Amino acid sequence: MHVFARFVTALALVAAVLFVLAGVMLTYEVMARYFFVRPTIWAAELSQFCLIWGSLIAAPWCLRERRHIRITAVISGLPRGPRIGADVFAMTVVAVFSAVVLVYGYEIFHDSFMRGRTTGTMLDMPMWYVELSLPFGFAVLLLQSVIEVWRAAQGHIAAEGEHE
Numbered sequence: 001m002h003v004f005a006r007f008v009t010a011l012a013l014v015a016a017v018l019f020v021l022a023g024v025m026l027t028y029e030v031m032a033r034y035f036f037v038r039p040t041i042w043a044a045e046l047s048q049f050c051l052i053w054g055s056l057i058a059a060p061w062c063l064r065e066r067r068h069i070r071i072t073a074v075i076s077g078l079p080r081g082p083r084i085g086a087d088v089f090a091m092t093v094v095a096v097f098s099a100v101v102l103v104y105g106y107e108i109f110h111d112s113f114m115r116g117r118t119t120g121t122m123l124d125m126p127m128w129y130v131e132l133s134l135p136f137g138f139a140v141l142l143l144q145s146v147i148e149v150w151r152a153a154q155g156h157i158a159a160e161g162e163h164e
Contacts, residue, residue: 005064008144012061018054022047041122049130056137060144063094080157087152091145098142105134 029043062068075086111117113128 004143004147008060008064008140011057011140015054015058018050022050022054025050045119045121045123045125052130053133056133057140059137060140063141063144063148083157084152084155087157088149091148091152095142095145095149098138098145102135102138102142105131105138109135
C-alpha cells in the first residue's frame, strides 16, 4: 500500500505542475492576444488538457487527504460506530461511481482512439489524449476509494490531511 500511496502523491505533484502550466499558458495567451494582437492556436486547448488531466489525477490524493468538499455538521456529532458506517458508505459510493465512470470513460476513450476522432480545432489533436484521463484517473480513484473503505471498515476514520 505504501507504493500506491507514493504513486498517488506523485500524481498529485504532476497535477500541480499541470495546473501551473495551464496558468502560464493562459497568461501567455492573454498577453499575446491583448497586448500584441497575436493570439495563439495552442494555449487555450493545451491548458484545457492540463486542467482536465490535473483534476482527474489529483482526485485520489484529494480523497486520501479528505480535501474534497464534505459536509460534516451531522457526521461529526455522531458516535464512533455510526461515523465509521457513514465513512464506509461514502467511500463505497465513491468506489461504485468511480467504477461506472471507469467503464464508460474507457468506452469513450476507445471509441475516439479507434475512430481517430480529433479536437476539430486548429491544433486538431487526437481526442483520446484527453479522454484517456477518464479511465486512468477514475481507475486510480477507484483503488484509493477501496483502500479508504478498507481503512474505515478497520475503524480508522481519517481527518482532513491524515493518512497512513
